Amino acid sequence: MNVKLLAHTQLVEDIFLIDKTGNLDWETPQERWNCTDGQTIALTAIRTCYSHLEPSEIVETEGEKYFGKAASDGKGGTDADRLMRHIINSGHTSTLEHLTYTFAIEGVSRSLLAQITRHRHFSFSVQSQRYNKLESNSKSGGFDYVTPKSLEGKFSYANGGMTANEIFDNYMETVQAHYDELRHIGVSAEDARFILPNAATCNLVLTGNLRSFLDFHIKRSAKGAQWEIRDLSDLIKNAIVEVEPWTENFFVAG
Structure with missing residues (x-):
């Protein structure tokens, strides 16, 4: 942030x-x-x-x-x-x-965005997932994301001892791959964005x-x-x- x-x-x-x-x-x-x-x-x-x-x-x-x-x-x-x-x-x-x-707020999650917009006396101009292309090979390099601090030090023995961070990162990579594929086969950015997580960042x-x-x-x-x-x-x-x-x-x- x-x-x-x-x-x-x-x-x-x-x-x-x-x-x-x-x-x-x-x-x-x-x-x-x-x-x-x-x-x-x-x-x-x-x-x-x-x-x-x-x-x-x-x-x-x-x-x-x-x-x-x-x-x-x-x-x-x-x-x-x-x-x-x-x-x-x-x-x-x-x-x-x-x-x-007036503030520039950079690299916060869409989860935070959902919370801050409840403060109705603020004015917002938010980076669009409709007009910004988030493919891996685009200017953005793909979507970035916020990782909760609570993941640190946690393990999943049901997943071969993977850490919570590894599970989280693997899922984000999967979402990115699916987003890329949807865009590749002609799905518009405004519809492909439906699979992006709350963790995805915005400015x-x-x-x-x-x-x-x-x-x-x-x-x-x-x-x-x-x-x-x-x-x-x-x-x-x-x-x-x-x-x-x-x-x-x-x-x-x-």
Whole structure:
């Protein structure tokens, strides 16, 4: 599995370089208060709900109050951090939907794909088994597959002492051979794919907002979740926290 953050919410600096009097300010919010783009957008969204100010005025007018002062709840960080804690604890997390992240997710099983698509607030673009040819002699070199970790160290004495990994790999080779033969005799890729297993890998581009990823992590980092999607949940969390460190405390394990 390979997970790469392709894009995340960024400021349009031209807007945030103009102060409330309409003059050009040479310091961005990040330079002035050492805040991130995500924090700036989150503060704008949160305060829009409670302020008489226009959204484009909030950071310039209230930035020092929130980003420039220590948290009044005594729990660390700035008062913007305190505000984020209050919003999340109160359940007003719709304001976090304005922060989005796009990931390239590579080499995951179709079994994982079936699970992640149950999270309906994500957007998906998935590698097609209909248009991608998966014959052994094609550009793809055949289909790849994910091997469950639980196979390690297990043997089948009914099969001459074969390991579970050998049984698994032999079956995948058989499926590949049958897929190749179906394609050879003229079966279309969209129909030949019916014999491919859940273990077959795929690639996808996934986009979601912070609220959805926090919810995803609660559900998919839980001990009862399957290992592959638990790994994905942690990799996504780590990538988001790297660009928006203030979010780390809000990724609660299920």
